[in-house]
Amino acid sequence: MKVSNQNIEIDGIDKEILRALMEDARTPILEIARGVGISGAAIHQRLRKLEKSGLISGSKFTINPKILGYTTMAFIGIYLDKAMSNPEAVKQLKKIPEVIECHYTTGNWSIFIKILCRDNEHLMQLLNKDIQSIVGVSRTETFISLQQQIDRQIPI
Numbered sequence: 001m002k003v004s005n006q007n008i009e010i011d012g013i014d015k016e017i018l019r020a021l022m023e024d025a026r027t028p029i030l031e032i033a034r035g036v037g038i039s040g041a042a043i044h045q046r047l048r049k050l051e052k053s054g055l056i057s058g059s060k061f062t063i064n065p066k067i068l069g070y071t072t073m074a075f076i077g078i079y080l081d082k083a084m085s086n087p088e089a090v091k092q093l094k095k096i097p098e099v100i101e102c103h104y105t106t107g108n109w110s111i112f113i114k115i116l117c118r119d120n121e122h123l124m125q126l127l128n129k130d131i132q133s134i135v136g137v138s139r140t141e142t143f144i145s146l147q148q149q150i151d152r153q154i155p156i
Contacts, residue, residue, distance in 0.1 A: 008053035010156075013038065014046055018056070018156045025059035070098075070116040072123050073145040077109035078137055085136030086110060092134045098126055109141070120144070 010018075013036055020032045033040045050056045065073075080089055086104065089111060093099050101114035117123040123142070132140060 008050070008055055010050070010055070014050065015156050017043060017046055018050070021056075021059070022153055022156065065116050069118050072117040072119055073148070074115050074117065074123055075143045075145065076113050076115060076127070076131065077105075077141040077143075078111040078113065078131070079108070079139045079141075080110040080136045081138050082136065083110065089134050089136050093131070096126065096130050098122075 016036050017032055020027050020035065029043050030040045033043050036043070047056070065071075078089065080086060090102055093102050093111070093113060096115075098115050098117055099113050100116055103112045104110070105112045115123070115126065117126060123144070127140060127142065131137065
């Protein structure tokens, strides 16, 4: 089955390549080529096509934050006084290294962030001193993650 949109068309071979690399981005190209039944050069060509389309971009290692002592993950809904405060608030949030995601949202909050902290005390300190002191932030609502149950990408 082929999947396509105006930007790219991917076939079964592309999907096999992507699945192998999504499972482990360090899988050698020649190993993937043997499994798929095409040459290593053909794999490289297909990967260049997929990168050029914007479907994939680079590869990265995932660091386990718990090993570094970051055991508390929280999500924080941020209420802003005015929508025009959004860009400045985001600029200030970027200065806080523990903020690992930031989203503009519909609904109750103007901004929704994901944050990693060493513990609840560290979280409280970041909330009180760093996040709630940002100009335009009227209040926050915090949700502590007890345990992540799903961590995946969209299926190919």
